[in-house]
């Protein structure tokens with residue numbers, strides 16, 4: 001057996017190269033992936049001209065806006081809520097303010113009912129919502145009075161110049177009466193509380209419009225679209241990583257894990273590959289954002305880091321979904337929809353006030369965080385202070401905070417991926433209990449102290465039953481695989497199916513053991529349990545004293561095993577040689593021995609002529625040969641082979657048999673087969689399983705002896721022959737001969753094995769009787785097929 005070392009970096013590089021070859025060979029998929037990514041980048045590139053403009057109004061002078069109460073507009077009603085004595089008193093005083101006189105003041109029982117006040121377009125409502133006597137909120141109409149500010153374009157101290165006119169958004173607060181109302185309500189509250197009137201004083205305050213510094217403004221809806229395209233800029237990659245990982249995780253990852261693959265190598269190989277893609281697109285996006293002047297003041301590095309961290313978080317999100325969802329297309333779709341939906345949720349936070357705790361919870365969703373981060377970046381650009389310093393690095397805290405949150409999101413998704421990957425049930429592989437990380441054995445190397453006891457506990461073959469041939473003394477103490485009371489039940493829609501029902505069985509080193517049985521007998525189930533691909537419902541298995549129930553022990557056992565499962569294990573887009581090379585590295589064969597091992601497998605199985613053919617183009621038999629070759633890599637100590645020669649031509653079958661015979665000594669070989677001749681000529685010991693129970697274990701000879709070996713004497717006769725005299729002739733030589741079948745012109749007798757010395761005389765007499773109606777006769781040895789049918793018949797009788 002070659003020395004094995006499960007090295008994460010060797011496995012990661014091998015899988016990474018496999019991923020690269022996949023991308024290279026599946027050109028259409030790869031081109032589409034990059035085409036869509038570049039299309040999105042192009043969209044983003046087309047935005048910048050409409051996105052921002054520099055606001056510079058040098059012609060705007062310092063202007064005197066006059067007194068607060070110069071505001072003069074009677075086209076509104078005043079509403080307040082809740083209507084209490086104090087509130088009414090305050091509002092009465094407010095109504096006495098000179099600029100309000102004559103307006104309608106309405107009290108409402110609560111804010112909700114006040115908000116139902118819906119006036120026609122010509123009249124506005126100014127609503128005052130009291131929270132207590134001293135606190136209130138002033139609600140101005142959305143349409144006509146004060147524009148609602150968006151957080152990411154909240155550059156409220158800005159003015160725009162339209163030809164000759166200068167429009168300042170903030171001036172609305174002065175011109176539409178917001179400041180005047182605020183001053184009047186404040187004066188009323190102060191007067192009620194202090195008995196001192198400040199109304200006149202507050203009303204005489206004057207306002208001044210200062211000169212504006214130049215600034216960069218963002219383009220409203222266009223900016224939102226721009227952010228949206230940034231959110232979905234990695235979608236094509238993320239869709240593909242979701243689909244690829246889900247596909248591989250279903251079967252190939254479990255198989256490779258059973259060969260010794262470290263989980264981290266699998267995730268790293270996909271993670272690193274797509275991190276490379278993300279790096280390229282993040283650089284392009286940052287270049288566009290920066291050099292097309294979407295963002296003028298913020299540095300390239302900040303934008304690049306934001307895109308990179310966002311992209312990485314999406315890779316881990318795709319990983320997480322691939323663990324939670326089984327269908328590849330569905331995983332890709334769900335991830336895409338989540339990106340869109342969570343991104344849009346980010347806009348909600350920009351436009352509305354969502355509760356703080358909810359906002360923090362939403363930060364766990366990386367597209368949400370990215371939206372906020374992007375908005376903050378754009379906002380930095382129009383920040384007044386930033387303009388003053390002409391360097392945004394003075395105020396980047398919020399953007400840097402989003403970097404950290406994105407890192408946390410990535411870490412969270414990765415942790416959840418690894419956790420659910422271990423805990424959630426799947427078709428193959430061992431599941432851990434939900435709280436496995438609390439167990440000491442998970443953190444510390446397992447100490448094997450109880451194995452001796454366990455070994456003693458296990459009963460040996462039930463030798464007392466004469467259906468089981470006692471093993472010869474030379475094999476005593478060579479029990480490599482010990483199976484005790486092994487049960488396996490599958491739950492189906494209509495109840496449970498018992499695939500194995502309490503198997504007790506030892507498999508010895510130095511022997512080839514064949515599992516025989518009808519379809520659905522439980523052979524694959526047993527082999528899957530021994531390979532660690534399936535978990536028994538009850539009972540125990542030890543391989544070289546390592547109990548398979550212990551995950552840590554399973555890792556040791558995988559180093560000893562070579563597995564050839566019922567379905568082929570190979571990557572269709574790799575050639576035969578590449579497949580062998582990849583699996584040799586996954587199995588931990590030392591780097592300097594890999595090529596030698598691959599060459600040996602190609603030679604031994606006569607696959608040199610097909611070594612450069614893609615596995616997907618191999619015939620069924622050739623594929624099987626490749627899977628067998630993969631199982632044999634590293635010359636494993638324990639070989640578990642599920643119908644290894646199925647579909648192979650005769651020559652290949654014999655090649656496989658020869659190989660197994662050559663390796664038999666000091667190895668444990670267990671194979672299942674449907675071919676009786678394979679079991680007959682290859683296996684030293686046959687185990688016959690029927691309906692999940694062991695019916696017989698022993699050598700071919702013993703099996704045939706117990707179940708009707710011998711020789712079949714078939715005599716063909718014509719109408720001249722007297723059947724009774726034929727039977728008495730046979731019995732005269734061999735009294736215990738049995739007539740097993742008779743037809744009009746053919747009689748079949750079974751002649752016991754130990755009577756071979758009587759055969760010559762019998763044949764002589766039969767020759768002599770040729771003139772008495774015996775046309776011809778022949779003798780054949782009982783085949784295993786016949787024994788199988790007999791045993792099968794007995795099982796059916798037993799069952800009924």
Ligand SMILES: Nc1ncnc2c1ncn2[C@@H]1O[C@H](COP(=O)(O)OP(=O)(O)OP(=O)(O)O)[C@@H](O)[C@H]1O
Pocket residue numbers: 490491492497498499517518519520521522523524525526
């Ligand atoms: N995943 C599963 N879910 C439900 N039932 C299953 C599952 N796998 C196997 N079974 C059932 O368990 C029983 C044993 O199946 P198994 O595949 O071990 O038989 P087998 O002896 O290998 O058959 P074959 O020679 O046809 O491969 C069958 O009744 C089968 O239907």
